[in-house]
Amino acid sequence: MLNRYPRWKYIVLFTVTFISLLYALPNLYGEDPAIQITGKKGSFADQQSVDLIKNTMNDHSIKYKLISMKNGVVTVCFDNIDIQLLAKDIITKRLGEKYITALNLVPSMPRWLNWISARPMKLGFDLRGGVQFLIELDINNLIKKNQNHTINNLRDDLRKHNMPYNTIYMNKSSKTEINFKNFHDVSNALVYLRSHYNNLLLKNSNNTIIVSLTPSYINKLRENAIQQNIYILRNRINQIGISESSVQRQGAEYIIINIPGIQDTAHAKELIGTTATLELRLVNTNINPILVSKDIIPFDSEIKYMSDGKPVVLHKDTILTGDHITHSNSSIDEYGNPEVNITLDSVGGDIMSLFTKHNIGKFIATLFIEYKDSGLKDSKGHSILLKNEAIINIANIKSMVGSKFSISGIKNLNAARQLSILLRAGTLVTPIHIIEERIVGPSMGQQNIIKGFQACLCGLIACTIFMLLCYKIFGIISICALLINLIIIIGVTSILPGITLTMSGIAGIVLTLAVSIDANILINERIKEELYIGYSIQQAIRRGYQKALPSIIDSNITTLIKAVILYSLGTSSIKGFAIMTIIGIMTSMFTAVIGTRTIINLIYVNRETNRLSI
Incomplete structure (x- = not known):
């Protein structure tokens, strides 16, 4: 028969x-308002916390849909946002400051869909709502840090070059x-410094050399800080598991962050705002x-202090900073104590090897540095950050250490896990x-979804x-294929990781539906042309598909090339449009050609007819 497919094509x-229909189903169930309770500063939720939350809900007659705990995080789901907000206030007061109580949205769907790892489409900031932050980098802090290093x-x-001076500050x-x-000393120093420090401006004034950074070097510092902080913030948010967020540059010294699904700004601030690093320094035991x-x-x-308040004298020179850390993970050592395993880059590994080789028998301290919000504002309205430092570990250098080593002395495994995530995600430059x-x-995101629908x-x-x-009937077949195409697009978008649906993505879906039609x-x-020429019905169907296929392929490849260019060169909203267009083109080729042909074959393969309804 001319229009009979082999059985495997029907099966495919x-x-x-x-x-696709199975994995598109979770999108019908929506999301539930929820509260997520996580530990703060190394603590974590346990079964006792779950029981306390349940008792609190019952005492205040608050109805909840579901309460669960996974990886030390308790999730409580509710029917509406009003109950969610009421429950958050009550639970926060009951648990105290030991826990972070955050508002969130979680998928609402039957458990059997969880068994096949089905998830709804990841919605972007404009569809789901969330928190948006405009962040300014503390460039002055970066300049001061660089000046101290200078x-x-x-x-x-x-x-080293025997050039005497009185003071330097x-x-x-x-x-x-x-x-x-x-x-005479000033002249000698000027000649030497000008030949060896190209990034410095040097001025002589009454036997004093005034040193400042050149404007070009400050601009270079600013650019590097912006790019590295964007990378680190994006990596940090992804490490926590919020892969639908966007981190973009805005202006000369600003970064804008959109985190969809999070309604609690305090929790979001804690996720992204921590500025922490490690410094390895030699202990002065003399x-x-x-x-x-x-x-x-x-x-x-x-003088620096241990976490218990004990003073320790450290050399000011830093052996190594967290900038050289490429990977870190938490584990348990042979004595059952938590530790953080650290891997350095090649430069850091060489520094560590050379230093430990020549300092065997001495003590090296791991200094943890963190900047926290003091709650006060400066003249510009910026939060004043307090620098908190604590020595978390002092180790005796017994042998040469390379690019891999471990840090112990951490109070519990959850604290070690949080520290490893922070270090693995990277240290903010400033x-x-x-x-x-x-x-x-x-609700605003829901309005966008309704408009898109x-x-x-x-x-x-x-x-x-x-x-x-x-x-007529062939039009109905085309619409059936169009609906199948839409189901496959939704299913593919739900299955593939890292794809987020935005309003621009919905525009891409609408475009691909038009291309499919x-x-x-x-x-x-x-097919109508072949019938007009005089071919039989079966021949007209076959020749119609054969002759239309080259034109369909050409037009889809042209659109696909445009979408790929948009994705590679565009911003986040353009990328959303492009990726949905690419997916839609792939699926429309499948449904418009194979899908409709399959339906037509099933209808006309064994049917005697003298006329097509077309």
Whole structure:
């Protein structure tokens, strides 16, 4: 027979349609308002916490749909947002400051869909709502940090080359001043420094060299800080599991972050705003404890404190920072204590190997540095950050250490896990200020979803009316293929990780539906032409599909090339449109050609007819 498919093609079509329908089902159930309770500062939720939450709900007659605990996170689902907000206030007061109680939205669907790992489409910020932050980088802090590093380098360099000076310090204008005894010393120092420090501006004033960073170097620092902080913030959010977020640059010193699904700004701030790093420093064991108690220490050392408040004298020179960490994970050592395993990059590994090789028998300290919001504002309205430091580990260097080592002395496994995530995600180059925050509620996102659904529905109705009037039964077959195409698009978008549906993505879906109908119009018109020429019904169907196929392939490949270019060069909203267009083109080729041909074959393969309803 001319129009009979082998059995495996029918099986493939029905299998693809059934699987797509199965994985598209979770999108019908929507999301439930929920509260997520997580531990703060190393603590974690347990069964006792779950029982306490249940008792609290019962005591206040608050109805909840579901309460569950996974990986130390308790999730409580409710019927509506009003109950969710009421429950959050009550639970927060009951649990105290030991836990973070955050508002969230979780998928609502039958358990059997969880068994096949079915999930609804990931919705973007404009459809789901969430939290938006406008962040400003503390460039002044970065410049001061760089100036301190410059002072250390200048001090060491001048001593190394026997160039005497009186004092070297940073003035109130964040510029370095080097005072000399006479003009001869100033001249020698200027000649040397100008030949070795291209990033510095050097001015002579009354036997004093005033050192500042060049504008080009400051711009380079700013650009590197912006790019690296964007990468680190995106990586940090992804490590936590919020893969639908967007992190983009805005202006010269700003970053804008959209986190969909989160309604609690305090929780979101804690997720992204932590500025923390590690520094490895050598312990100065040559200081008398009595002098330490009186704060009498050498200029090259400073006093830091253990988590229990015990003072330790450390050399100011940093051996290694968290910038060289490429990977970290938490585990349990042979004594049953939590530890963090760290892997360094090649540069960090070389520094660590060389240092430990020449300092066997000495003690090395791991200093944890974190910037926290003090609750106060400066003159610009920015949050004033407090620098908190604590020594979390002191180890004896017994042998040469390479690019892999472990840090112990952490209070529990959950604290070790949080530290490893923070280090693995990366250290912010400079502290950040959240200067604006905006909450987009799920109701606004729901309105966008309704508008997008209405756009798709109007397009389907218009296509249906047109196809019925022009092509009758073949028009109905085309609309069936169009619906199958829509189901496959939704199923594929739900299955594939990393794809987020936005309003621009909905526009891409509407476009691909139009492209799919266009292919069916070409096929139907070709079949009508073959019938007009005089071919039999079976031959006309076969030749119509054969002659229309090259035109369909050409038009779809052209659109596909455009979509790929848009995806590679466009911003996030353009990328959303492009990726949905690419998926839609792939599926429309499948349904417009194979799908409709399969249905037509099933109808006409064993049927005697003298006329087609087309």
